[in-house]
Amino acid sequence: MSSAHSVLHDVFGYEHFRGPQEAIVQHVIGGGDALVLMPTGGGKSLCYQVPAIVRHDTGQGVAIVVSPLIALMHDQVGALHEAGVRAAFLNSTLDWQETLDVERRLSRGEITLLYAAPERVTTERFLDLLDGLHQRGQLSLFAIDEAHCVSQWGHDFRPEYRALSVLHERYASVPRIALTATADALTRADIVERLQLQEARQFVSSFDRPNIRYRIEEKKEPLTQLLRFIEREHPEDAGVVYCQSRKRVEELAAALVDAGLKSLPYHAGLPPEVRQQNQDRFLREEGIVMVATIAFGMGIDKPDVRFVAHVDMPKNIEGYYQETGRAGRDGLAADAWMAYGLQDVVNQRRMIDESPAAEDFKAVMRGKLDALLALSEATDCRRVRLLAYFGEASEPCGNCDNCLNPPAVWDGTDAARKLLSAIYRVHEASGLTFGTGHIMDIVRGKDTDKVRQFGHDKLSTFGLGAAYSEAQLRGVLRQLLAIGAVGLHKVAMDNGHSFDTLCLTEGSRPVLRGERPVQLREATAHAAPKRTRRTTAPPVAAANLGPDAQVRFINLKAWRAEVAREHNLPAYVIFHDATLAAIAERAPATLDDLQGISGMGAKKLEAYGADVLRVCAP
Known part of the structure; x- marks a missing residue:
């Protein structure tokens, strides 16, 4: 096996790369720059983690990962530690002594991947550290995650990302990989220009997430509609509900609690310690519904989010796609549900019109809003429309509301003329x-x-x-x-x-x-596909297991929860549900029986193998 395949198998416990991962990994290992567009849950992290480990093991030093969120750094570093990789982060959660300790380990070549926010990476102190590493030939790679943040056309523009151009200007010989799940052609071109990636090879994966069912309905009584959706289809599942305002977040979270659901609010106006506590609970506990503004979610790796709901219309398709992509990261069935109405359109148009931005910027933003409204009003396949926005041709999916329940259409031209x-x-x-x-x-x-x-x-x-x-x-x-x-x-x-x-x-x-002409879909706010309630059904990952395997799966989850608490990590960082289901199905009796199970790398087999056998023993 190649070095990359060895790392994939021994460290991460996977037999094969997925999609374009292998081509990306080999390109970056070889010292090439890359721009990677891959949907949420598509395995972007491996595209820089594997090259970072290979290049470090061949004496090329540390990889610097630019990441926008503290929570994401913490969980990814924790996951790498679980896999036996020497990783660290530098952020505001560390005190001065801890910061110095990381910097010393960095200088001694003891860190394979170092995570830091863009604000820190571009400080003179950090750049001085990089200068020293570069002079010693110990700077192997820059990975810029959530790269759409560099673009004014993206849905989550962050000015501090613009300063990352210094990495190419100062360390031109060090390969860079920029990664995002969401970028239309305009945003992609802006990323290339701002990060000076003109010579980089572009890897654009399919944007399709076939496991997600897209459903959009007209907003009438949003709380009633949301409760009906959750109670009918996801009564015990983890989910995220997005709202436009902080006040609405708190009202909806309280209403869901009153309805008997485990729900928490999240928005930028809450005290930092409350935000952190709520986010930790969402990541570590099962069945919590987080009601949030868009301040929540980027980089959330929780794989078993079974639904994402929007009770207010987002600003554009990129934001909608990024947010809905937080559902079903494990590849299992998930729902993306949205309610939208006239007031949403009015509010979004007003925000664009009243912004101090230049007129050409406003025109682009209006076009993006119009594209999202066209998706909402569409009478044909939602997935075909969504993928077409990102330049990808597709066939009707058979798994969106319009495919499953084709809506009636009426000619609104006469009504439009009368209103005008x-x-x-x-x-x-x-x-x-x-x-x-x-x-x-x-x-x-x-x-x-x-x-x-x-x-x-x-x-x-x-x-x-x-x-x-x-x-x-x-x-x-x-x-x-x-x-x-x-x-x-x-x-x-x-x-x-x-x-x-x-x-x-x-x-x-x-x-x-x-x-x-003005063509419209008939109002379908109260039409919802009939599904069997899943209040007593097993988790999606274990749905196809037999009775004995179901018992093993339940026992493995209980054991995993204890380990996660001891390590102060989300349970999925220890093992994903899919890995537990595979173990439960195999009913292992020896350590050899655990070989080849996806997600069971060498370090995890050594650390947890004996305990897993004990839990699975009859």
């Missing part, structure tokens, strides 16, 4: 602009105090759309906002608050003339 006409007539009559609710009341012919106050019951458009439901008109307005046929105008109030009103745009003309 009402906006025009209202402004023509009074010189004022009004919000969505009032415009819909006029079109539907509702006799409200406000309609009478402004005399809008006398307009020619009053009642023209009486045949349409409020839900239908809201759907039409979502489309009109998305395609730029309706604009938003902010109106200030005397009390200092403001509200959004609707106005016509240049994009209104082709719709009013009937030159641009």
Whole structure:
């Protein structure tokens, strides 16, 4: 076996590389630069960990891993220690003496991989350390994780990533590998430019996560819809629920607790110790639902998250894809569920329009939002649409809501023209602009105090759309906002608050003339696929095991939990559920019986083999 295959087998316990991993690993071992796009759960970490170990073992020194999150550093270093790899991190959790100790070990060549945040990597103190290593030929590799953070077009731009260009400028001979799970063509080009990776080989894997079922429905009563989804399909599973605001996070987390679920909040406004405690519980305990803003999740390696839910619409497809990708990292069945509504579109458009960014940036952001709305409103395969956004052709998946329950479609062009006409007539009559609710009341012919106050019951458009439901008109307005046929105008109030009103745009003309059709899906907020409740079902990883193997699996999980507590690590860092299931199925009686089980490397076999046999003994 090659050095890379030996490391893969002996250290990590895997028989074979997956997909493009082997080509990436060999390219980087050979000293080449690489840009790697690989979906969450696709095995990005091995693409730099294996080369780092091989290059260190051949005398080329330490690999520096740029990682944005302390929690991720801690867990990855812990996992490497479990596999027998000498790894360390430098971050704010270390005191001064611990920091000095790591630096001394680094200088003595005792560390194979060192993890640090971009803010630390670009300090003069750290660069001085790197200078010393480089002069001694002991700097083997730079791995830049979550590389989309360098791009202003990415969904999680972090300015400190821009300074990482210093690595190429200062250490041009040291190979670099930049990795991300999420980057469209524009973001990819920006990563290449910002990190000076023009000569790097690009490895773009399939973005498909076939184990994830994508489901999107119109938002009506989001809490009721979310509870129905969780209680019907994931009553005892770990999951993440994403919200746009901190207040909404806390309200939803409390509501889920009231409903009998184990739920915790996570957002940037919580005290750091509370955030850390909640994150640790999510990683270490089973069946916790984390309700969070996008401040939570990047680099979370928990493999058994069975669902990700969005109760508010994200900003773009990259963010949606990155967040949904935190479900089902173990390759087993998982759900990505989202509820979206007109107000989501209004809020996102307003944030773009009111940002201080340049107009070309706003135009790109509007295009990204429009693409996400098009995915939400789609009547064809969600996966085909999602992959097409990243430039990947595919066939209908048979495992999304539209494939499983094809929605009815209706022509909303007539309703769109009537809504636009009402906006025009209202402004023509009074010189004022009004919000969505009032415009819909006029079109539907509702006799409200406000309609009478402004005399809008006398307009020619009053009642023209009486045949349409409020839900239908809201759907039409979502489309009109998305395609730029309706604009938003902010109106200030005397009390200092403001509200959004609707106005016509240049994009209104082709719709009013009937030159641009508006096709919509029927509202499906209350249509959900029927599934059997899984309240007493075994974990997904053990679903196909026989009765005796199920008992072994349960006993192995209990043993693993004890080990994880002793080591202060999440249970999956010791062994994944899939590894425990494979052990339970094999019913090992000797150490040789454990050879070849995926995830059972040499160090883990030595450390845990005897205990595993004891737990599995009849």
